[in-house]
Amino acid sequence: MDQLTCLPQEHVVWGRDILAHVAASLGDYSITRPITFTVSFLEGLHGEYLLPNMTDSAGIFTDLPPHVPDFAVQAGLRACLASRAESIVALGGGSVLDAAKAVSAQHFRETGRYLPIAALPTTLSGSEFSHYFGVTETSGTRKFKRSYAVRETVPKLVAIDPQLIAGTPRELLLSSAIKGIDHAVEGMRRVGIDHPHAILAARGVERFLDVLERWPKGLETRAAIEQDLISFDDLLQLQLAAWQCYFYPASVIYGLSHRIGHILGGTFGLPHSMTSCVTLAPVIRACAGTYGDKLGIFGKDAGHASAANTLADRIERAIEALELPSRLRAFDLPREVLPEVAAMLMQHYPDEVADLGDAPEPKLAALLEGLW
Template structure:
C-alpha cells in the first residue's frame, strides 16, 4: 500500500525579494517573541535583512557548531528560558535547523510546549521541509549523532528567497545541493515511481543538475551572478529543487549514504553536506540491486543501467565543481575504518543490508573505496 504522510507546515513562501514582507508578517502565523538561531558568518545578513523586519524579537543565539552537539542545544535552551522566547527563527543551514528542531523537541519534553519554528534556509539540503534532526551526543565513549523524527518540530513557516543564498560559501552551497540530491535518491528506497516523492524528486534532481552544470567553478554566489553565468532566478531554482527533493520526508526512509554521513559527520566531524559528495555515487553503485530499475525516473539511458548512469552524473557534478570526493584528503586516517564499519553495522543494520548478500564484507570494501 502506497501512502503519503503530510507534515504540519502552515506556509511556504518563495520568490525574489519576498524576505522582508514575509518576516514582517510572522506574528500572523504564530511566530511571537522569537529568538533567532544563526551563525557568525551570517552576521551581516542577519543584521541587514532579517532583524530590521522582525516584530517582538527577544534576541539571538549564535553558538551553533556543526552537527548540533548536545552541549550547544542545552545552552540554547537556557538562552530561550532566560529571554522568555516563545518561537525560533532558524537562519542558516542544516545544523542551525537541526538545533532549532532539537531545542523545540527538548523544550516540549520539559515544559509540554513545542516552540514553533520559522525557517530562513541559507543552504540547499532541504532540512527546512523535514521533521528529522540529529543531536550529537558528546558524553559517551565516542561521539554519536543520534537521529530523531518528531513531526511537531517541522518548521511551520519556510521562506525561500535568493537573497538568503548570497553569502553562503560556494563549497557549502554546492555540496548542500548534493545532499539535496541524496534525499531525492535515497528516498526511493521504499517507494515506487508513482509516489509523489519520486515525481517531485526527479524534478528536483534535474533542476539541481541544470544549475550546477553551469556554475562557474569556485565562484561564490555574488561573483557567479556578476559573471552572468547564473542569475537570481537560478538561485531560486536551486531552493525549489531542494524542496522537490525533500517533498515527502515523512513518507520515505533514507539509506546507507545518509548513515555513513552521520558517522563521518557526527562522530568524526566532517561537514554534513560534504559527506554526500563522497558517499552518494558509490552507495548508488553498491546498492544498485536494492533500488533496481526505478532509478530510471531520474533520467533514462539505453547505454547504461539506471543506477550506473545516475551515479556517473552525480560524480561528474562533484568533480566538475571541485567538491571533496574522498575522505582521506579531509584529514581522517584509514585507521578509523574498522570503527566506522562497526558503528554502521551496530547502529544501522537495515541500511547496511541494502548491500545484499555478504553485506558486511561489501561494506568493508565500500568504506575502503571512500578513502
C-alpha cells in the same frame, strides 16, 4: 499498499526580495516573540533584513557548532527560557535547523509546549521541510550523532529567497546541493515510481543538475552573479529543487549514504554537507540491486545496473566539475578508522547496510575502502 504521510507544515513562501516582508509579517504565521538561531557568519544578513523588520524579537543565539552537540541544545534551550521566547526563527543551514528542532523538542519536555519554528535556509539540503534532526552525543568514549523524528518540530513557516544563499560559501552551498540530491535518490528506497516523492524528486534532481552542470569554476556566488555567469533566478531554481527533492520526508526512509554521513560527521567531524559528495555515487552503485529499476526515473536507462551507473556517473561528473571533494582522504581522515566506521554502521544501522545485499559486511568494508 502505498501511502503518503504529510507533515504539519503550514506555509512555504518563496520569491525574490521577500525577506523584509516575511520578517515584518511573522505574526501572521503565528511566529510571535521569536528568538533567532543563527551563526556569527550570518549576523550581517540578520541585521540587514530581519531585525529591522521584526516587531517583537526575543534576541539572537549564535553558539551553534556544527553537528548539533548536545551541550549546544541545552544552551539554546536556556536562551529560549531566559528570553521568554515563544518561537524560533532559524536562519542558517542544516545544523541551525536541527538545533532549532532539537530545542523545540526539549522545550516541550521541559514545559509541555513546542516552540514553533520559522525556517530561513541558507543551504540546499532541505532540512527545513522535514521533522528529522540529529543531535551529537558527546559524553561517551566516542561521539555519536543520534537521529530523531518529531512531527511537531517541522517548521511551520519556510521562507525561500535567493538572497539567503547568495553569500553562502561556495563549497558549502554546492555540497549542500549534492546532499539535496541524496535526499531525492535515497528517498526511493521504499517507494515506487508512481509515488509523489518519486515524481517530484526526479524533477528536483533534474532542476538541480540543470543549474549545477553550468556552474562557473572558482568563483564565489556573488562574484559569479556580478559577472553575469549565474543569476538570482538560478539560485531560486536551486532552492526549489531542494524542496522538490525533499517534498514528502515523512513518507520515505533514507539509506546508507546518509548513515555513513552521520557517522563521518557526528563522530569524526567531517563537514555534514560534504559527506554526500563522497558517499552518494558509490552507494548508488553498491546498492543498485536493492533499488532495482526504480532509479531509472532519474534518467532514460532501463534495468537497474544501467540506471544506477548512469545516475552515479552524472553525479560524479557534477561533483568533479564543481571542484568538490570526492574521497575521504581529502579530509585527512586516517584510513585506520575505516573498520571502526564499519562497526558503528553495522551496530546502529543494520537495515541500511543490508541494502548491499547478501553477505553485506565484506561489501561494506570494500565500499568504505573505495570511499577513502
